[in-house]
Amino acid sequence: MRFYEFESKQILKKAGIPLPKSHFCKTADQAAAAAFEIAGPVVIKSQVLSGGRMKAGGVKFADSPGEAAEHARAILALPINGLMPVGVLVEEKRAIAQEYFAAVTWDGRAKKAVIIFSDMGGIDIEEIAEKHPEHLSRTHFSASRPFSDYIAKNAVAGVGVTGNDLNALTRIVAGLARTFLDRDMTLAEINPIGKLEDGSIIALDAHMDMESEAARQHLDLLKELGVGPEEKRQARPPTQFEIDAEKVDSADTRGVAGNLTEFDGNLGLIIGAGGGSLTLFDAVRAAGGRPANYCEIGGNPSVSKAANLTKLICAQPGVEKIAVMMNVVSNTRVDIVARGVVKGCIEAGFDPAEKIAIFRIPGSWEDEGFAILKKYGVPYVDRTVSMDEAARMAVENTKKKA
Amino acid sequence: MSILVDKDTTFIIQGITGREAVTMARECLDYGAKLLGGVTPGRKGREVHGLPVEDNVLAFTSRTRVDAAVVSVPPGFAADAVLEAIDAGIKLIVCVTERIPRKQVAQFVEYAAEKGTRIIGPNCLGVISPGKTRVGGIGGAAESTRRAFKPGKIGVMSRSGGMTVEIANSLSEAGLGVSTAVSIGGDAIIGSTYAELMPLFDADPETEGIAIYSEPGGRAEYELADYMARSGSKKPIIAFMAGRFMDEMPGMRFGHAGTIVEGRADTTASKIANLTAAGITVAEKIGDIPRLLNERLGK
Numbered sequence: 001m002r003f004y005e006f007e008s009k010q011i012l013k014k015a016g017i018p019l020p021k022s023h024f025c026k027t028a029d030q031a032a033a034a035a036f037e038i039a040g041p042v043v044i045k046s047q048v049l050s051g052g053r054m055k056a057g058g059v060k061f062a063d064s065p066g067e068a069a070e071h072a073r074a075i076l077a078l079p080i081n082g083l084m085p086v087g088v089l090v091e092e093k094r095a096i097a098q099e100y101f102a103a104v105t106w107d108g109r110a111k112k113a114v115i116i117f118s119d120m121g122g123i124d125i126e127e128i129a130e131k132h133p134e135h136l137s138r139t140h141f142s143a144s145r146p147f148s149d150y151i152a153k154n155a156v157a158g159v160g161v162t163g164n165d166l167n168a169l170t171r172i173v174a175g176l177a178r179t180f181l182d183r184d185m186t187l188a189e190i191n192p193i194g195k196l197e198d199g200s201i202i203a204l205d206a207h208m209d210m211e212s213e214a215a216r217q218h219l220d221l222l223k224e225l226g227v228g229p230e231e232k233r234q235a236r237p238p239t240q241f242e243i244d245a246e247k248v249d250s251a252d253t254r255g256v257a258g259n260l261t262e263f264d265g266n267l268g269l270i271i272g273a274g275g276g277s278l279t280l281f282d283a284v285r286a287a288g289g290r291p292a293n294y295c296e297i298g299g300n301p302s303v304s305k306a307a308n309l310t311k312l313i314c315a316q317p318g319v320e321k322i323a324v325m326m327n328v329v330s331n332t333r334v335d336i337v338a339r340g341v342v343k344g345c346i347e348a349g350f351d352p353a354e355k356i357a358i359f360r361i362p363g364s365w366e367d368e369g370f371a372i373l374k375k376y377g378v379p380y381v382d383r384t385v386s387m388d389e390a391a392r393m394a395v396e397n398t399k400k401k402a
Numbered sequence: 403m404s405i406l407v408d409k410d411t412t413f414i415i416q417g418i419t420g421r422e423a424v425t426m427a428r429e430c431l432d433y434g435a436k437l438l439g440g441v442t443p444g445r446k447g448r449e450v451h452g453l454p455v456e457d458n459v460l461a462f463t464s465r466t467r468v469d470a471a472v473v474s475v476p477p478g479f480a481a482d483a484v485l486e487a488i489d490a491g492i493k494l495i496v497c498v499t500e501r502i503p504r505k506q507v508a509q510f511v512e513y514a515a516e517k518g519t520r521i522i523g524p525n526c527l528g529v530i531s532p533g534k535t536r537v538g539g540i541g542g543a544a545e546s547t548r549r550a551f552k553p554g555k556i557g558v559m560s561r562s563g564g565m566t567v568e569i570a571n572s573l574s575e576a577g578l579g580v581s582t583a584v585s586i587g588g589d590a591i592i593g594s595t596y597a598e599l600m601p602l603f604d605a606d607p608e609t610e611g612i613a614i615y616s617e618p619g620g621r622a623e624y625e626l627a628d629y630m631a632r633s634g635s636k637k638p639i640i641a642f643m644a645g646r647f648m649d650e651m652p653g654m655r656f657g658h659a660g661t662i663v664e665g666r667a668d669t670t671a672s673k674i675a676n677l678t679a680a681g682i683t684v685a686e687k688i689g690d691i692p693r694l695l696n697e698r699l700g701k
Contacts, residue, residue: 106504108590109621111511126665143508184503186590213477214503259656274588274657275562278617278644279688285647286687294656298564327568328550330527330542331425362571364546383550383571386689 031072121192184214255301265290272297306340353377521593527563554579588658638698
């Protein structure tokens with residue numbers, strides 16, 4: 001669950017981290033009023049869940065309320081990486097003497113939380129890690145013990161910061177780390193942290209991600225921020241197909257038809273589960289195929305769920321054939337999936353023998369499943385045929401028709 | 403020999419009265435595993451397939467030897483169940499539960515390390531030593547499990563439970579078979595990584611080669627490459643990297659919770675280069691694994 005900058009800053013504010021004056025605005029008029037209240041130069045920033053805002057023209061500077069309104073109007077209409085902003089943040093513009101970077105995230109290798117700190121803020125952290133490793137510190141800490149300030153101090157001192165700056169930055173980084181732990185974040189980042197010409201230090205931009213699985217434990221915060229409990233906030237907004245697929249999945253609790261994602265190919269995919277789908281999607285592409293969708297079928301879906309999903313995928317414009325493939329399954333019943341996809345094809349007005357390019361699901365009840373496929377003339381293979389080979393056959397079969 | 407489990411491994415299932423756990427218990431018993439019973443708070447005195455249900459783990463550990471526990475409880479209760487098993491002195495915990503927030507995982511993994519307990523998972527299907535025992539739902543029904551997992555000489559480690567079965571099946575079909583297969587879990591933080599399990603496979607005379615399934619996200623493959631360089635391990639490893647298409651789609655999450663490309667090091671391209679440099683053969687196709695193992699084993 002990724003937060004917008006203005007939400008991330010509200011979270012930072014609650015942690016006592018100093019911020020520039022700012023107002024979240026949804027219209028150009030609101031932006032003008034915000035600039036008037038700030039009474040000085042402002043920066044207008046697109047509130048969009050995408051990086052690269054500056055390059056895309058989503059960040060502009062203004063010296064007057066009129067200019068602020070003009071920029072806000074343009075930015076509000078500007079999509080960035082395909083995403084429309086939900087508003088703009090109008091913020092006082094401050095002269096910066098020095099920039100820092102601070103992020104807290106999980107390190108799966110150390111199995112601990114880690115603070116990444118740099119005195120070269122504002123630029124890509126991966127670039128700093130590669131070119132200026134001496135300007136970057138990594139400080140791991142335990143999630144089991146209450147966070148202690150010295151850990152943040154070590155992170156800041158690790159790049160050679162001392163004096164008053166050390167103490168001010170320690171307070172900011174410690175607040176960030178505590179928020180990260182308290183709110184089950186997967187990432188809490190301030191980039192840049194700015195040291196102003198008067199010596200004070202504030203957070204200029206922020207990016208926070210909360211673990212979706214933990215969101216239910218933080219409904220108080222989400223409510224305060226005005227975030228709906230069902231908001232998903234993937235890197236791109238869902239398409240109508242994806243929204244419909246979600247409905248197919250939630251209409252029936254048996255089995256999972258998850259992560260339906262639209263692509264622009266001609267081969268519809270009914271594939272599963274987590275790892276199997278990744279493998280099969282790659283295999284189709286490696287064989288020269290063009291997938292129309294990604295999905296993850298798992299557990300033991302009912303006949304109707306498999307049928308409804310098949311219908312939905314068959315109805316996609318551009319889909320010529322579908323491939324039904326999984327790894328050797330443990331819990332999914334092969335016969336139920338076979339029955340479902342055949343039913344779905346027929347109900348969508350297609351001949352399963354024509355529409356299904358290949359069926360490759362080995363596992364329990366496979367003999368019963370294969371019998372159904374045979375009856376309808378659907379091409380199928382068993383476990384002696386690899387996933388790559390099945391994908392290749394699906395692609396060949398689709399080409400034949402076209 | 404085998405790693406982690408053998409034919410005498412005794413274990414319990416925490417959450418045994420849940421629907422999936424009841425099925426798992428049946429499958430484990432049918433496979434010949436030494437399942438002792440299970441725990442569901444408030445259900446003491448009931449039976450699952452004739453095995454006792456207790457209110458807590460101590461009810462088992464206080465009267466008998468319990469080598470392992472399978473945690474199959476809802477995500478909100480999973481961390482508590484793991485901590486209970488650790489404190490009851492159980493040394494191997496297989497955590498099947500998905501969707502446990504990673505803060506909780508980091509907490510119980512740290513505690514387990516302090517107490518000398520090994521954790522497999524979370525978000526995994528468990529461990530199997532074909533012909534000996536299985537701890538968890540891996541392989542499904544006993545009959546399907548016997549078909550996909552033939553006893554043999556290849557160790558398997560996989561971030562995907564389903565792909566553990568797929569790879570084992572291809573090894574069985576090719577006559578290589580499986581010594582022990584570990585579904586290590588698909589989450590961002592897991593109890594036992596490839597590099598942490600490798601010393602066990604290295605020490606196991608039955609294991610001649612290793613097959614690995616991996617995905618985008620995380621740094622576990624770099625840790626494995628470091629281990630190979632450091633340990634001088636001689637056993638051939640064939641790795642397969644799924645999700646290559648995700649390199650073009652940063653920020654999108656597919657597959658498992660730990661699968662997301664956030665930086666250059668998370669991409670399959672970067673991982674493949676690193677593994678190859680460490681002497682690990684990276685299979686282009688999942689179906690190539692048995693052939694490549696045979697080549698590396700000199701057969």
